[in-house]
Amino acid sequence: GESVGLHLPTLSVQEGDNSIINCAYSNSASDYFIWYKQESGKGPQFIIDIRSNMDKRQGQRVTVLLNKTVKHLSLQIAATQPGDSAVYFCAETPRSGGYQKVTFGTGTKLQVIP
């Protein structure tokens, strides 16, 4: 069945180091993947997305990697800062337009150690 899951529920990193958050998905028909950041007491916020025809996409300090062979998605955060402390969710949909069922993972908590 469809599922999106995370390997690590909690990740602690030193400030300035790079962070890598992983996500596994099982629906090979998924075409569009998104990472969300949720700070304490707030709603999830879009960070970056990637379509299945790409294997890498970069944003400001963040990079998403997609490995369709093993159905794996990762979010890399460069030079992690205290403001990056949050829960990160991966999500996937069959397509990028119209109404799509969005399947969310359970989340990984990133703790940045000053």
Add this chain to the structure above:
Amino acid sequence: NAGVTQTPKFRVLKTGQSMTLLCAQDMNHEYMYWYRQDPGMGLRLIHYSVGEGTTAKGEVPDGYNVSRLKKQNFLLGLESAAPSQTSVYFCASSFGGGELFFGEGSRLTVL
């Protein structure tokens, strides 16, 4: 731009009481959603709407009703609250696809 606004932000109910959560978006989005978030279970879709006057069931619709009389508003109702409905509720909207814009959440406790 306010984005997605949810009211109220906090509410305590007794078992059996009813209430309505209001969601308003000012981005002219067609699609709107109600999710609940519980520890260790991620976000689960309760109901959604693909346009004004339409609603549809999500993964966990039982005990909830919704209405979308105006494009910018999406209401979530609890007819007879139960302790199992204690949760944080998030409204979201989108133009389509997986990029959702979320509200700040409404924390509901049912005693």
